[in-house]
Amino acid sequence: MTIRHHLDEATILAYAAGTLNEAFSVVVAAHVSVCPSCRAAVRQAEAVGGNLLEQTDAVAVSADTRARMMAQLDVVAPLNTLERSRSITSPITSRELPRPLARLLGGSSLDEIRWRALAPGIAVHDLPLSPQARGHLKLLRIGAGKAMPEHGHGGEEITLILKGAYRDKFGEFRAGDVADLDESIEHSPVVTEDGPCICLIATEAPTRMKGLFARMLQPWFGI
Numbered sequence: 001m002t003i004r005h006h007l008d009e010a011t012i013l014a015y016a017a018g019t020l021n022e023a024f025s026v027v028v029a030a031h032v033s034v035c036p037s038c039r040a041a042v043r044q045a046e047a048v049g050g051n052l053l054e055q056t057d058a059v060a061v062s063a064d065t066r067a068r069m070m071a072q073l074d075v076v077a078p079l080n081t082l083e084r085s086r087s088i089t090s091p092i093t094s095r096e097l098p099r100p101l102a103r104l105l106g107g108s109s110l111d112e113i114r115w116r117a118l119a120p121g122i123a124v125h126d127l128p129l130s131p132q133a134r135g136h137l138k139l140l141r142i143g144a145g146k147a148m149p150e151h152g153h154g155g156e157e158i159t160l161i162l163k164g165a166y167r168d169k170f171g172e173f174r175a176g177d178v179a180d181l182d183e184s185i186e187h188s189p190v191v192t193e194d195g196p197c198i199c200l201i202a203t204e205a206p207t208r209m210k211g212l213f214a215r216m217l218q219p220w221f222g223i
């Protein structure tokens, strides 16, 4: 698997600092488990964070401190100098499912998941989180060749592609790639003709998720 789309630095820093919510942490951990580049960046961020904590008693990280951490990350872990993807989509097989996700699926493979239909060609499977978790975590399956209406995001959203591929204005996203999007981003993903696309998606809050789905489903249900 060759990965072309990675986590952004802010996500890596938050993950390394342990401040990401549970849903986001699962997606990040799943990507990191298949991506040596982001794994190295996380290790580096942990090391930098540890050093900074040793140097200062302050718990709050100032803008200046954050800028220094970013600068160090730029030096040691450039995320964008990656080799080109091979042309064949290589799905993450059940055996290779990232461990944090495999645990949540209770040993089921992607083929054994019970899907709930949302709209023609679109199905969802909710994943359990601990009762106090604030984000949402879902698997989404979108049919081959299916276009989703252009939509924005009510909050931050991280998507890991597990199988199949889609294209949007940022390029083609294949198994192992992540789309690490903030609320300012609008895009219109189109699944490639090779087959359905299965993604693991963490979103910030249920109300925002509703907003996103309302917009996605509008063309079908007129809501």
Ligand SMILES: [Zn+2]
Binding pocket: 003, 005, 006, 007, 031, 035, 037, 038, 039
């Ligand atoms: Zn990565």
